[in-house]
Amino acid sequence: MTPDAAEVLLAEGACCEATCGGFQCPSGWKARSAANEIVQPSPDICCYRTCELHVCDAGSDLTLRGDAALVAGTTDDDCCVSTCSTYSCSQKGYILRLDAGEITGGVGGNSDAACCAKSCALFRCAGRFKQVDNPAEVVGDTAEVCCTAGVDS
Known part of the structure; x- marks a missing residue:
């Protein structure tokens, strides 16, 4: 049956x-x-x-990993990476990018390539132009950004 x-x-x-x-x-x-x-x-x-639900410590330079929705985790160590804001550029004449507080080097960590940009200290002005004041503190590598009218002393 x-x-x-x-x-x-x-x-x-x-x-x-x-x-x-x-x-x-x-x-x-x-x-x-x-x-x-x-x-x-x-x-x-x-x-x-996933780390997508985690909130990184607000009192730090940490931000969520780019792949947070794919990674298991509940802690800053699991889910967060440092922004470039506290990174120290190792190459002479390079300084932190203007957006250093908003970017990271990713999961592999911060690096000069990710966090740093040329400063005007590396740029040479031509003719009757001179470098801007404090060129090592100005991000730039063009005459428009790095040079002002006048004769360099």
């Missing part, structure tokens, strides 16, 4: 535990691997919290 549809549904409900296989993780959470093998679905069991 073949069971009817109601008997089949009742039997499946009694024999099987729900898994995370079809569970929808909330925003800021990502599904764990092998979801079909994990039972008792809930956000904490089926999903991992």
Whole structure:
């Protein structure tokens, strides 16, 4: 004798535990691997919290990683990277970019390439032009930015 549809549904409900296989993780959470093998679905069991939900320490130069939505984490160490604002340029004549407080070198860390720009100290003015005052403190490498009218002394 073949069971009817109601008997089949009742039997499946009694024999099987729900898994995370079809569970929808909330925003800021990502599904764990092998979801079909994990039972008792809930956000904490089926999903991992991503760095997208983390807030970096406001009293620091930290900002969320660029890949925060893909990375599991709940701490500044897991989820945050330093902006360039406290980076020290190692090349002579280079200074922090004007947007140093808003950019990072990424997950690999800050570097001269990411955080620094030429200062006017490296630019030589021609003819009757001289360098601006404090050229080592001015980001630029053009006559328009680095030079003023007058004779260099």
